[in-house]
Amino acid sequence: MAGEDVIISVRGLRNQFGPQVVHDGLDLDVRRGEVIGIVGGSGTGKSVLLRSIVGLNRPVAGRIEVFGQDLMALDEPARRRQEQRWGVLFQDGALFSSLTVTENVQVPMREHLDLPPRLMDELAALKIGLVGLPAEAGGKLPGQLSGGMRKRAGLARALGLDPEIVFLDEPTAGLDPIGAAAFDDLIRRLQGSLGLTVFMVTHDLDSLYAICDRIAVLAEKRVIVSGTIDELIAFDHPWVRDYFQGPRGQAAAARRDRGRGGGS
Amino acid sequence: MTDSAELHIARSGEGLDIRIAGGWTVAAAAGVDARLRALEAERPARARFELGGLSTLDTAGAFLLCRTIGALEAAGVRVEVGGVAPRHRLLLETVAAARRPPLPPEPRINPALRILAGIGEATAGIGAEFMRLLGFTGIVVETLGRTLLRPGRLRVVSLVHHMEQAGLNAVPIIALITFLIGAVVTFLGSDILTTFGAEVYTINLLAFAFLREFGVLLAAIMVAGRSGSAFTAQIGSMRAREEVDAMQTLGLDPIEVLVLPRLIALVIALPLLTVVGDLAGIAGGLIVSWAMLDMTPWLFIARLTEVAEARHFLAGLIKAPFFAFVIATIGCFQGLLVEGTAESVGRRTTLSVVEAIFLVIVLDAAFAIFFIEVGW
Numbered sequence: 001m002a003g004e005d006v007i008i009s010v011r012g013l014r015n016q017f018g019p020q021v022v023h024d025g026l027d028l029d030v031r032r033g034e035v036i037g038i039v040g041g042s043g044t045g046k047s048v049l050l051r052s053i054v055g056l057n058r059p060v061a062g063r064i065e066v067f068g069q070d071l072m073a074l075d076e077p078a079r080r081r082q083e084q085r086w087g088v089l090f091q092d093g094a095l096f097s098s099l100t101v102t103e104n105v106q107v108p109m110r111e112h113l114d115l116p117p118r119l120m121d122e123l124a125a126l127k128i129g130l131v132g133l134p135a136e137a138g139g140k141l142p143g144q145l146s147g148g149m150r151k152r153a154g155l156a157r158a159l160g161l162d163p164e165i166v167f168l169d170e171p172t173a174g175l176d177p178i179g180a181a182a183f184d185d186l187i188r189r190l191q192g193s194l195g196l197t198v199f200m201v202t203h204d205l206d207s208l209y210a211i212c213d214r215i216a217v218l219a220e221k222r223v224i225v226s227g228t229i230d231e232l233i234a235f236d237h238p239w240v241r242d243y244f245q246g247p248r249g250q251a252a253a254a255r256r257d258r259g260r261g262g263g264s
Numbered sequence: 265m266t267d268s269a270e271l272h273i274a275r276s277g278e279g280l281d282i283r284i285a286g287g288w289t290v291a292a293a294a295g296v297d298a299r300l301r302a303l304e305a306e307r308p309a310r311a312r313f314e315l316g317g318l319s320t321l322d323t324a325g326a327f328l329l330c331r332t333i334g335a336l337e338a339a340g341v342r343v344e345v346g347g348v349a350p351r352h353r354l355l356l357e358t359v360a361a362a363r364r365p366p367l368p369p370e371p372r373i374n375p376a377l378r379i380l381a382g383i384g385e386a387t388a389g390i391g392a393e394f395m396r397l398l399g400f401t402g403i404v405v406e407t408l409g410r411t412l413l414r415p416g417r418l419r420v421v422s423l424v425h426h427m428e429q430a431g432l433n434a435v436p437i438i439a440l441i442t443f444l445i446g447a448v449v450t451f452l453g454s455d456i457l458t459t460f461g462a463e464v465y466t467i468n469l470l471a472f473a474f475l476r477e478f479g480v481l482l483a484a485i486m487v488a489g490r491s492g493s494a495f496t497a498q499i500g501s502m503r504a505r506e507e508v509d510a511m512q513t514l515g516l517d518p519i520e521v522l523v524l525p526r527l528i529a530l531v532i533a534l535p536l537l538t539v540v541g542d543l544a545g546i547a548g549g550l551i552v553s554w555a556m557l558d559m560t561p562w563l564f565i566a567r568l569t570e571v572a573e574a575r576h577f578l579a580g581l582i583k584a585p586f587f588a589f590v591i592a593t594i595g596c597f598q599g600l601l602v603e604g605t606a607e608s609v610g611r612r613t614t615l616s617v618v619e620a621i622f623l624v625i626v627l628d629a630a631f632a633i634f635f636i637e638v639g640w
Contacts, residue, residue, distance in 0.1 A: 097605040113290065119297045123290070126327045129362035143605040162290050162322035193355035194322065 005032040007165065007197050008053060013062035015048050022048050024221040026062070032164075035191055035198040036226075037208045040218030041239065046201040047091075049218065050167055053199070054088055055079070066165070084112055086165040087158030091173065093150035095142035101128065101153045102138040108160040127156040132186060148175045151183070159190070168200040172207050184210045205252035217243075269325065270317070271296045278309035285317025288325025300328055304335040311336055316347030326352075326359040334363070400597045404527065407519045422525035430491035430526075431533025435540055438486050442479060442541040446548025449473055454557055463557065467564065470549040471572040476635075479541035480534075480580045481628060484587040487534055488620040492595035495526050496616040499599025500609040508600065518600070527592040534588035535581055542580065579640050583631050587624050594620045 008030035015023040022045035030036050038046050051057040053064055055071045063070060071082060095104045105124040109115055115123070128138050131152040142150055151171065158166055171187065172180035188211045191198050202208065208215055209229060216226035217240055225235050233244045233253075243249055269292035270285040282303070286292075313333065336343050348356065373381075411417050454466040499522055502508050508518050546568065553559040559567075598616035602608045 098607045109290070113294070115290075115294045116297055119293060122331070123293075123324055123327060125364055126323065126359065126362055129364045130323065130358070135364040141605075143603065143608070159323070162324060189358055193351075193358045195351070 006030070007032040007067060008199065009063075009065045010049075010053065011063045013049070013052060013064065014060045015045060015052060015057065016060045021221060023052075023059075023062075026218075026222040028216055028223050028226065030197060030199060031214075032197055033191075033195055034213040035187070035200065035211050037212035037215045038199070038201045038218060039203070039208065039215060039243065044218040045221075046218055047169055050088075050169055050199065050201055054086065054167055055083075080112075084108070084161055085163055086167060087160065087163040088167045089151070089154045089158045089169060089171060091169045092147065093142065093154030095150060095153055095157065097142050100139055100141055101133070101145070101156070104142070104153060105138075105156045105160050107157065112161065124156075127159055128153070130159065130186075130190070131156045132182060148179045151175065155186075162194065163196070165197045165199060168198065168202075170201055170203065172202065172204045177206075180204060180206065181210070187211055205248055206255065209252050209256040268292050269296050271299055273299075273303065280306075280308045280311045281314065282311060283314045283317065284329065285319075287320040288318060288328065289320055289322045290324035293324045293328060296328065300332045304332055307339055308336075308341055310342040310344070313343070313345045314347050315345065315349070315352065318347075318349065318352060321352045321355055323355070323359055326355050327363070330356065330360045330363060334360075396601075397594070397597055400600075401593055403519055404523055404593055404596075407517065408524060408527070411520060411524055417520065418528070419521060419525045422521075423529050426526050426529035427533050429494070430487060430530055431536060434487060434490055434533075434537060437490075438483050438537050438541055439544040441486060442474070442482050442545040443548040445478060445482060446470065446474060446545030447552045448548075449478070449545075450549035450552040451556060454553070464567070466553065466557070467549070467567045468571045470546065471568055472576060474542055474545040474549075474580075475572060475576040476580050477628070477632075479545055480538040480583050480587065481624070482545075483534060483537040483541040484584070484591065484624045485621055487530065487537065487588070488591045488595075488624060489617055491526075491530065492591045492620045493613050493617050495592065495595030496599040496602075496613045497609060499596055500602035500612050503600060503602040504604050504606070504609060522599075523592075523596040526596060527589065530588040530592040531585045534591075535584040538581055538584040542577065575640055579631075579635055583628065586627060586631075590623045590627060591620045594623065 006029045008028070010026060010028040013023050013026040013028075014021070026049070028049075038049065040046050048057060052059050053066065058072065064072070067082065067085065069078075069082065071079060074082060095101070096107065099107070102121070102124045105127050106120050109120050109123065125135060125138060128135065133149060133152050133156070137145065137149060137153065142153065145153065151174070155166075155168075155171070166187075168187070172183050175183060184207050187198060187200075190196055191211075198211075200207070200212065212229070214226060214228060215232055216223045217232065217237075218224075219237070219239050224237060225232060225240065227235070229244075232240055235241075244253070268286055269288045270283070272283040272285070274281040274283070280303075288296075313329070315329075333343050333345065450466055450470050453469040454463050457463045457465055457469070499508070502522070508522070511518050511521060550561055550564050553564050554561055595616050598612040598619070602612050
């Protein structure tokens with residue numbers, strides 16, 4: 001375990017809002033180049049964990065290291081450099097509503113790099129194409145897009161600077177099954193070709209089966225188990241059992257097996 | 265890991281040998297973009313790309329390669345690509361598949377024509393919005409009539425809440441502003457009237473100006489800025505989060521639930537704020553007369569009761585409910601027109617304040633003409 005390339009390391013994380021303790025003694029390792037899925041019931045603090053790692057939420061206690069550095073201990077310029085090395089896709093895309101999709105994608109390029117305008121236009125068009133949006137979407141404002149398209153546009157912006165880690169907060173929630181499957185496929189493809197590390201908060205069992213290398217389960221204020229899907233299915237904990245052995249979990253597993261059978 | 269992008273172009277007879285090495289990433293893209301564009305414009309018989317020395321490649325680097333290779337191939341150049349590492353091949357394929365043909369440029373329009381079209385569009389827009397405002401006012405009056413017939417349907421808690429927010433909480437700021445304006449009017453008025461030896465008429469000026477116009481107008485403008493904008497922002501963000509739609513599906517009438525309590529609260533609060541404004545303005549005048557004109561407060565009040573007739577006070581006060589109606593209606597109307605984005609909330613809030621103040625002043629002018637005609 002120690003020999004592997006750990007890109008995110010969380011130790012003893014404690015998060016608390018008033019009297020409500022969300023995390024207590026949470027440990028998690030994410031390895032370079034893997035797709036990790038974070039699952040857990042509603043209110044177990046999946047999004048809070050994501051926000052803590054990217055520095056949007058200051059933990060009460062504990063240590064979070066990304067690329068071997070503690071974000072909270074860095075000075076401002078180092079922190080900005082660090083932030084360029086990851087991209088975040090928020091639940092509803094969080095696009096800037098006064099900018100077009102193209103301009104949204106160009107925001108990180110404009111801010112951090114000095115590129116010729118024509119190349120920026122071409123790169124923005126490429127990212128828009130990469131996430132599977134039609135070219136016309138580039139000129140539209142976020143308000144004119146559907147929820148699924150906003151999500152894709154948000155991913156295009158998160159990929160703007162070719163980050164090493166992408167954080168996804170429920171990327172397939174609210175997408176139709178075809179769109180969700182396409183999104184899964186997109187993330188897998190980008191992950192494979194760009195060597196991305198993907199940190200994904202999700203409820204989507206199909207996504208878990210389709211693209212996650214490893215899954216971490218949040219319950220009882222910490223990560224109770226992390227491992228491959230087969231390891232989790234064998235794990236003995238009531239919530240984990242209900243999650244993977246329940247009707248939806250069974251159906252997703254059956255779909256995966258059928259997919260494998262058809263493929264070989 | 266941040267080694268720079270290397271691009272070596274060598275000529276061999278009819279063709280080009282292009283060696284790509286180093287780190288082709290978005291950070292290094294600006295350095296090679298111009299040279300690649302120059303290369304794309306050339307027409308060699310053949311071109312050979314050697315990618316063996318490539319250490320890192322990201323989508324921007326892959327895009328540049330795809331663009332150049334694509335442009336050369338389109339120009340009929342025989343292109344060979346060699347030395348592609350397997351991990352780079354997948355990325356190059358992904359990027360090649362994601363490329364889209366560039367969009368046709370926007371058609372150019374004569375600038376003069378565009379300005380004319382803009383004016384026309386804006387005019388038509390104002391006309392259309394005014395018609396919608398009239399329609400909305402009709403719905404509000406109809407709902408108001410229905411609710412007054414069945415007072416049980418009135419949301420009392422909401423009404424009291426808005427009276428506190430828009431009325432009671434506005435007292436300090438309105439008192440302060442009218443006090444200051446009252447002081448200024450008295451000061452300037454006495455300064456000018458003294459040159460005619462008519463400084464005793466300063467009180468007439470103050471009483472006339474404040475009771476008829478300034479008290480109500482200043483209160484209305486402050487309320488439009490404070491509460492009209494708040495109504496738009498509140499209702500607008502509810503619209504943006506589909507709360508208004510949810511209300512409708514639950515069988516609640518947004519006009520009855522959202523608009524009426526605000527409207528009635530303002531119609532009650534603004535006349536009261538007008539009285540506050542009248543009193544504070546006159547108090548400002550009193551202080552200035554005492555300090556600058558050596559007029560004792562007793563003399564001031566005695567003069568005031570002589571010149572300030574009840575009809576002046578009523579002429580000001582009677583306008584307040586009408587102004588309140590205009591401010592509340594426009595504030596709620598603009599809020600309900602919000603289209604789901606934060607930007608739309610901001611735009612509608614601005615419009616709400618501008619339109620409300622504009623209409624209040626237009627209405628005030630109409631009242632002035634009316635009062636002159638009826639000899640009030």
